[in-house]
Amino acid sequence: MGPGRAEFSFVLNGTPVTVAGAAPQTSLLDYVRSRGLTGAKEGCAEGECGACAVLLVSPAAAPSGTQGGSVYRSVNSCLVPLPAVADCEVFTVEGLAECGRLADAQRAMAEHNGSQCGYCTPGFVVSMFAEHYRPGRGTPDVHALGGNLCRCTGYRPIRDALFSLGTPPEGVFLDRLNNSAPERNPLHYRTSQGRFSRPQSLAECLQLAAEDPDAKLVAGNTDLGVVTNLRGQRCVHLISLENVPELLEFSDGPDFIEIGAGLTLTDIGEYWRDAPPVFREWLPLFASVLIRNRATLGGNLATASPIGDSAPMLLALNAAVRIAGMPGERIVPLQDFFRGYRQTALERGEILRAVRIPKPLPTVSRFYKAAKRTLDDISTVAACFSVTHNDDKRITSARIAFGGVAAVPLSALEAEQLLAGTFGEPEVIAQVKASLRRTLRPIGDHRGSAEYRLALTQSLFDKFWHEQFSEVSA
Numbered sequence: 001m002g003p004g005r006a007e008f009s010f011v012l013n014g015t016p017v018t019v020a021g022a023a024p025q026t027s028l029l030d031y032v033r034s035r036g037l038t039g040a041k042e043g044c045a046e047g048e049c050g051a052c053a054v055l056l057v058s059p060a061a062a063p064s065g066t067q068g069g070s071v072y073r074s075v076n077s078c079l080v081p082l083p084a085v086a087d088c089e090v091f092t093v094e095g096l097a098e099c100g101r102l103a104d105a106q107r108a109m110a111e112h113n114g115s116q117c118g119y120c121t122p123g124f125v126v127s128m129f130a131e132h133y134r135p136g137r138g139t140p141d142v143h144a145l146g147g148n149l150c151r152c153t154g155y156r157p158i159r160d161a162l163f164s165l166g167t168p169p170e171g172v173f174l175d176r177l178n179n180s181a182p183e184r185n186p187l188h189y190r191t192s193q194g195r196f197s198r199p200q201s202l203a204e205c206l207q208l209a210a211e212d213p214d215a216k217l218v219a220g221n222t223d224l225g226v227v228t229n230l231r232g233q234r235c236v237h238l239i240s241l242e243n244v245p246e247l248l249e250f251s252d253g254p255d256f257i258e259i260g261a262g263l264t265l266t267d268i269g270e271y272w273r274d275a276p277p278v279f280r281e282w283l284p285l286f287a288s289v290l291i292r293n294r295a296t297l298g299g300n301l302a303t304a305s306p307i308g309d310s311a312p313m314l315l316a317l318n319a320a321v322r323i324a325g326m327p328g329e330r331i332v333p334l335q336d337f338f339r340g341y342r343q344t345a346l347e348r349g350e351i352l353r354a355v356r357i358p359k360p361l362p363t364v365s366r367f368y369k370a371a372k373r374t375l376d377d378i379s380t381v382a383a384c385f386s387v388t389h390n391d392d393k394r395i396t397s398a399r400i401a402f403g404g405v406a407a408v409p410l411s412a413l414e415a416e417q418l419l420a421g422t423f424g425e426p427e428v429i430a431q432v433k434a435s436l437r438r439t440l441r442p443i444g445d446h447r448g449s450a451e452y453r454l455a456l457t458q459s460l461f462d463k464f465w466h467e468q469f470s471e472v473s474a
């Protein structure tokens with residue numbers, strides 16, 4: 001066995017624990033349950049039910065009010081590789097009672113009859129606890145529980161429990177938020193069953209990837225973890241991007257906004273305080289809080305799912321990606337990034353460093369997601385439309401982007417050109433829709449037939465046009 005240690009430590013419910021020899025692909029859920037902490041349950045093993053929710057003490061993003069402090073982030077422990085929590089602080093539902101006194105979220109669930117069989121209850125309590133202690137929480141956000149499913153109680157008593165919570169009580173849990181989150185040290189964990197590396201710089205990360213052709217990058221593991229859990233895929237060497245500072249930068253400059261590929265969606269929501277409305281309507285439609293607390297923008301683009309939600313929005317914002325490799329960096333327009341089904345312009349050993357959104361932003365952008373459920377569901381078709389126009393409303397440029405209508409997320413270039421230079425007169429809109437009908441070739445699957453998807457591209461465009469410019473096209 002080469003360099004690396006076969007053990008690491010973290011703090012579990014306030015007590016330091018050392019993990020020795022566990023396979024790097026072991027989930028945090030399996031580990032806590034193996035220690036007798038069986039509150040967290042396995043319902044689905046793919047991030048859909050929230051029965052496995054636990055809390056991570058995470059750094060508060062700078063603008064969230066508790067600068068230098070911490071926040072409790074609820075995550076699906078079935079999708080957290082155990083070594084990813086090395087040096088971290090983790091709470092399971094068993095650790096939330098303080099000196100024998102139930103946490104408010106626990107008591108509220110009992111008092112409001114929020115539990116019947118109880119399978120889902122620990123997960124709900126964990127999500128509710130994180131929401132209760134969310135810095136700057138005004139009114140409770142019921143969507144904080146959106147990633148938790150209950151199959152017997154019904155959601156009203158659970159919602160009542162959440163809404164009954166006042167300000168969090170004084171005590172160790174509140175005090176903890178004033179102190180910084182634990183620092184994560186470099187990690188080179190190696191057992192006979194594989195490796196887990198957590199480099200501390202982009203250069204180290206690229207070096208590790210160059211040295212080991214079998215290595216696989218991992219960020220939030222919300223895509224990769226599903227493959228690990230449900231298809232039994234085992235990566236022999238995971239290189240974690242969670243501690244690579246270059247991937248965690250966010251900047252809003254005069255020429256572009258640059259979003260680090262390793263930032264979680266929750267972090268981006270915190271950092272990008274004056275994000276355009278299109279981002280604010282897109283974010284809550286992406287999975288659940290539990291998933292967004294881990295999922296990264298880089299992971300969403302690199303996985304190149306044709307129904308990934310970030311690509312249509314970023315295509316409509318004319319974004320480009322910043323790719324880092326051993327020889328240096330390159331900028332690739334996002335519309336050239338997707339090369340085929342699940343294929344991207346990333347060469348072996350390259351890392352998506354950031355996403356760049358040029359300024360000025362379009363005058364108007366809207367995102368639409370057609371799915372079987374409004375929230376926490378996978379898109380059948382996702383669409384994002386952007387228009388830039390002059391003061392007199394003449395369109396200078398348009399972006400029309402879709403997910404779910406081809407093997408890759410794409411821009412409808414012909415339709416975009418038809419709009420440019422016009423006022424979006426009714427005959428132009430008819431031509432745009434005819435162009436979408438003619439140029440797009442969706443495939444059908446269990447989420448929607450090809451005909452349905454094609455019809456959606458036009459009706460979503462109609463919806464956008466009607467909502468934004470109805471007085472022009474009426």
Ligand SMILES: Cc1cc2nc3c(=O)[nH]c(=O)nc-3n(C[C@H](O)[C@H](O)[C@H](O)COP(=O)(O)OP(=O)(O)OC[C@H]3O[C@@H](n4cnc5c(N)ncnc54)[C@H](O)[C@@H]3O)c2cc1C
Pocket residue numbers: 046047048216217218219220221222223224225226241247261262285286287288291294295296297298299300301302303307308309310346350351352353376377378379
């Ligand atoms: C329950 C559930 C709901 C979901 N809902 C949605 C949804 O509504 N919309 C949606 O679009 N997706 C959804 N997803 C998919 C997933 O959450 C997203 O694709 C997420 O953004 C992936 O990010 P990650 O950091 O977890 O990626 P990971 O799983 O860590 O990695 C995914 C892939 O990207 C590669 N990778 C990661 N980061 C980089 C990088 N910086 N450079 C190069 N390669 C990299 C990895 O090697 C891996 O191949 C959902 C997933 C689950 C489990």
Ligand code: FES
Pocket residue numbers: 041042043044045046047048049050051052053076077078079
């Ligand atoms: S077991 Fe269902 S989300 Fe983890």
Ligand code: FES
Pocket residue numbers: 114115116117118119120121149150151152153
């Ligand atoms: S109480 Fe039974 S699943 Fe929620």
